[in-house]
Amino acid sequence: MLWTITGLVFLILALPTSAAENVSDITQPPNDTTNWEEVFKVMNESGMSRTDEPGLGLFDTILRVNARERGSGLGRSDTNVFLFEGDIMLNNETANTGSQGTGRGKRAVIRDRRRNLWPRNINYVLDRGLRGAARRVIASAIKEWETTLPCRGSWVDVTNSRKPRSYMHFFVGGGCYSQVGHVGGAQKVSIGRGCEHHGIAVHEIGHAMGLWHEQSRPDRDSYVRIVWNNIIPAMKFNFQKQTTSSVNSLGVSYDYDSVMHYGATAFARARGLTTISSKQGHRTLGQRRGLSPKDKQQVKLLYKCGGTTVKPTKPTVCKDSTSHKQWCIESKKLSFCSNALFKRYMIQHCCRTCKPKPTPPKPTGCQDKRKQNSCIAWKKLGYC
Numbered sequence: 570m571l572w573t574i575t576g577l578v579f580l581i582l583a584l585p586t587s588a589a590e591n592v593s594d595i596t597q598p599p600n601d602t603t604n605w606e607e608v609f610k611v612m613n614e615s616g617m618s619r620t621d622e623p624g625l626g627l628f629d630t631i632l633r634v635n636a637r638e639r640g641s642g643l644g645r646s647d648t649n650v651f652l653f654e655g656d657i658m659l660n661n662e663t664a665n666t667g668s669q670g671t672g673r674g675k676r677a678v679i680r681d682r683r684r685n686l687w688p689r690n691i692n693y694v695l696d697r698g699l700r701g702a703a704r705r706v707i708a709s710a711i712k713e714w715e716t717t718l719p720c721r722g723s724w725v726d727v728t729n730s731r732k733p734r735s736y737m738h739f740f741v742g743g744g745c746y747s748q749v750g751h752v753g754g755a756q757k758v759s760i761g762r763g764c765e766h767h768g769i770a771v772h773e774i775g776h777a778m779g780l781w782h783e784q785s786r787p788d789r790d791s792y793v794r795i796v797w798n799n800i801i802p803a804m805k806f807n808f809q810k811q812t813t814s815s816v817n818s819l820g821v822s823y824d825y826d827s828v829m830h831y832g833a834t835a836f837a838r839a840r841g842l843t844t845i846s847s848k849q850g851h852r853t854l855g856q857r858r859g860l861s862p863k864d865k866q867q868v869k870l871l872y873k874c875g876g877t878t879v880k881p882t883k884p885t886v887c888k889d890s891t892s893h894k895q896w897c898i899e900s901k902k903l904s905f906c907s908n909a910l911f912k913r914y915m916i917q918h919c920c921r922t923c924k925p926k927p928t929p930p931k932p933t934g935c936q937d938k939r940k941q942n943s944c945i946a947w948k949k950l951g952y953c
Contacts, residue, residue: 601651607803609640615840620763626832627768627857631656634763635744647743654782654807656746685750686872687778690722692733696740702765707739710770717865720874737777745769747776768857772828779871783830784845787813792823792848799842807836819870824863830855887920897922
């Protein structure tokens with residue numbers, strides 16, 4: 570698998586293991602219904618069941634919709650569908666056996682990069698059950714993907730034509746979900762009741778194009794912290810990391826803003842609890858506008874559509890020098906970490922103890938167009 574976009578945001582390559590195999594060591598309930606009944610119960614008891622709550626993040630919306638549809642007993646069950654990581658469609662039987670057998674579930678992971686990437690002029694079908702709002706967000710999401718990957722050409726609506734061998738089949742299923750990568754045939758992308766948002770449609774198409782969730786990257790622990798005690802116990806298996814043998818970020822650094830990223834409260838066992846937090850200051854996780862710049866860069870690399878490969882960014886390791894450990898602790902008590910005279914030395918030798926705030930990256934390609942003195946004067950007047 571490869572990373573591409575994230576939220577997983579992974580692009581998938583020719584690899585020997587499937588997504589479910591990477592989480593087989595974590596206990597999970599016997600079936601999808603049990604999972605979502607527990608999630609719906611928690612959400613209902615904590616006042617988190619509304620899918621139209623103001624300010625609700627993209628992935629939290631997906632989870633609330635899926636919990637209502639799959640765990641309340643009142644929605645669509647979509648028999649034989651197991652949702653991995655909240656919205657990735659696996660075969661139910663395969664998910665419960667750790668993906669050791671053969672069958673449809675195995676195809677959730679792209680094994681042959683050429684065969685499992687979508688060809689030019691992607692075909693799609695709009696199911697008759699889709700209403701106006703769903704059709705509009707699907708159309709806008711397709712437009713964004715067309716614009717991002719112009720080398721793949723225009724997408725083709727074959728709803729009223731003879732069906733080709735493979736196409737995306739948009740329909741009203743039990744929630745918001747999709748398979749990962751091009752698997753062939755009528756590939757399901759569910760835009761169910763409550764999923765009618767541009768960002769959600771972009772996200773689910775992202776899975777179909779070959780993307781996993783960003784926070785499952787092998788290097789995620791350098792960027793985010795998983796608060797295991799705040800997660801609904803039955804759903805902890807959804808937070809397993811992928812391995813470096815499974816995914817490749819294509820050299821694009823971790824993306825907090827990816828449309829494929831979990832929100833900060835994904836699968837929380839109570840309202841207000843954080844399940845994922847940034848290690849680099851306060852950062853909003855994910856967004857619902859659409860593909861982020863890094864999302865676009867990665868899918869362009871995956872589909873060889875004009876992306877530029879970059880060297881991966883390794884996080885700076887913040888630790889105390891071995892010979893200074895006790896001295897660092899005592900010096901911090903004397904406020905040396907913030908003292909202008911000692912600060913530079915302290916950061917160099919006592920980084921872990923002083924915990925300096927990360928320096929925000931400087932914007933690239935940003936220059937003053939006016940004379941420098943003018944810009945400085947205007948800034949002092951508060952015009953910035």
